[in-house]
Amino acid sequence: MSLRKISKKKVVTVKPDDTVIKAARLMGEKNVGSVVVIKNKKPVGILTDRDIAIRVVARRADINTTLVKHVMTKKIVTGRDDQRASELAKVMHEHGIRRVPIVNKKGALSGIITLDDLLYMMGLKSRFF
Numbered sequence: 001m002s003l004r005k006i007s008k009k010k011v012v013t014v015k016p017d018d019t020v021i022k023a024a025r026l027m028g029e030k031n032v033g034s035v036v037v038i039k040n041k042k043p044v045g046i047l048t049d050r051d052i053a054i055r056v057v058a059r060r061a062d063i064n065t066t067l068v069k070h071v072m073t074k075k076i077v078t079g080r081d082d083q084r085a086s087e088l089a090k091v092m093h094e095h096g097i098r099r100v101p102i103v104n105k106k107g108a109l110s111g112i113i114t115l116d117d118l119l120y121m122m123g124l125k126s127r128f129f
Contacts, residue, residue: 002081002082002083002084002085003079003080003081003082003083003084003085003088003102003111003113004081004082004102004110004111006085006113006117006121007079007081007102007110007111007112007113007117008111008112008113008114008117009110009111011036011101011109011111011112012026012027012030012032012034012035012036013035013036013037013038013109014026014035014036014037014038014047014068015037015038015039015068016037016039016044016045016067016068016069016072017067017068017069018067018068019063019064019065019066019067019068020047020052020056020061020063020066020067020068020071021063021064023035023047023052023068024049024052024063027049033048033049033050033099034046034047034048034049034099035047036101036109036112037068037069037072038109041108041109042103042107042108042109043076043078043101043103043109044074044076045068045069045072045073045074045076046072046073046076046099046101047068047071047072047073048073048099051071051072051073052071055071056071076101077091077092077095077097077100078100078101078102078103079091079100079101079102079103079113080102080103080104080105081102081103081104081105081110081111082105085113085118085121085122088100088113088118089118092115092118097115098114098115098116099112099113099114099115100112100113100114
């Protein structure tokens with residue numbers, strides 16, 4: 001099955017020059033553990049709750065003035081919307097990642113897939129656990 005059919009279309013995004021506090025509040029409002037950082041509709045990074053904890057809170061950086069671009073994970077893996085889910089699962093395993101932004105042929109963000117999404121699709125996990 002292609003990722004176009006199973007990826008979540010409503011992706012929570014921020015821009016590189018947004019503050020970490022803005023991103024953290026958005027994550028709380030949307031109940032997500034990460035946001036995709038986009039520039040010109042293309043993913044340039046990902047910011048996770050773990051990034052905030054380790055790169056901001058643990059370093060005692062000012063959450064109100066620290067910019068997303070300074071603490072985001074810049075080296076990200078993306079999937080293509082025409083890619084098969086089984087291919088992406090292998091890539092996720094090889095890189096040890098749980099979330100992958102999905103892009104279209106032009107490289108623009110079109111969705112996101114999580115490890116839990118793939119496990120659910122394969123019947124290995126219930127939506128309730």
